[in-house]
Amino acid sequence: MHIEAIKLKNFKSFRDTEMRDIPGYCVVVGANGTGKSTLFDVFGFLKDCLTFNVRQALQGRGGFSEVISRGADENALIEIEIKFRMEIASIDRLVTYIVKIGQQANKPIIAREILRYKRGRYGSPFHFLDFSEGGGYAITNEEDFDKPDEDLEREEQTIGKDVLAIKGLGQFERFKAANAFRQLIENWHVSDFHINLARGSKDAVGYDEHLSITGDNLQLVARNIHENHPDVFEKIITVMKQRVPGISEIKPVPTQDGRLLLSFQDGAFTDPFIDKYVSDGTIKMFAYVILLYDPEPHPLLCVEEPENQLYPKLLTELAEEFRAYANRGGQVFVSSHSPDFLNAVELDEVFWLVKKEGYTQILRARDDEQLAAYMAEGDQMGYLWKQGFFEGVDPQ
Secondary structure (H helix, E strand, C coil): CEEEEEEEEEECCEEEEEECCCCCEEEEECCCCCCHHHHHHHHHHHHHHHHCCHHHHHHCCCCHHHHECCCCCCCCCEEEEEEEEEEECCEEEEEEEEEEEEEECCEEEEEEEEEEECCCCCCCCEEEEEEECCEEEEECCCCCCCCCHHHCCEEEEECCCCCCHHHHHCCCCCCHHHHHHHHHHHHCEEECCCHHHHCCCEECCCCCCCCCCCCCCHHHHHHHHHHHCHHHHHHHHHHHHHHCCCEEEEEEEECCCCEEEEEEEECCCCCCEEHHHCCHHHHHHHHHHHHHCCCCCCCEEEEECCCCCCCHHHHHHHHHHHHHHHHCCCEEEEECCCHHHHCCCCHHHEEEEEEECCEEEEEEHHHCHHHHHHHHCCCCHHHHHHCCCCCCCCCC
């Protein structure tokens, strides 16, 4: 499943903008304050809406008044539209999910929630899920494509006005597209990695299936992969040897008091180093490699400014690993300020954000004739970024 377009209305600085034809590996650049974190927070917001409800997701961001765009009409709605491609009944289909959020008696409500796609080659997309203010329907036999529209079976439902319909209906396999989109949201990963949380010994018992958002369970995940997926762990070590000079071995090591730490072996020394004494860059690169070679990979990764704590040479290596993850079927969104990182990306992979009259607009590198011409002549994206060739942005 692959996200192809995102359209936002009245979501913080995104008054009315759209990203189209999104590649599997998408790099977003822009000056501070242009909305890179806000763009990634769209994914976090939807995940919070699904995990909790819309009211709590908004509360965690300061409430409805802080999320809706400044200057929006008093009756305006927060609107998020995501188009993603998935296989349904052996046919690759473009599915659209729309959610519109407003207020009623000063309480947030879901004014409209729609999931639709075309049943056939022609005609308008059909609404397989359609809810308004806590009530609506979902089609239970959506894969019966031989039946005319009027013979499809609608299941009427009543839910809380601040609860996503896909939260409940997405649990059931018979709601094919809703189930798939719910799983996509539940399993995407928006990274907020912290070196200080990833270091040091950890309790040997805890969540170890996937790397957490902050990376505070790095040792546990490494042990899980080491013990249960030794071939994957060997691949991770091979990648680290190739990407980080000097690394010859990494092992999760239990301590005498029942905790867990990481041991890094530098080929130039006889004794290994525990992670407390290993460089920030090495720890962070290992965490990213763990994330990228997860035995059950996330369908979508969002990573902000991966260049922090990493030596410039490692940024090219990391950019290549992100692209390889996308080529294996995942999707990656990365934001960056680093010319060194951008020098390793391609023209089709880059979008940039600018603010005009207080609102964010999304531009694409390949649509800029000057950037496209320079790249065709062999220039690198990072040098063009640093020299100010991105319209409306001065990173210097």
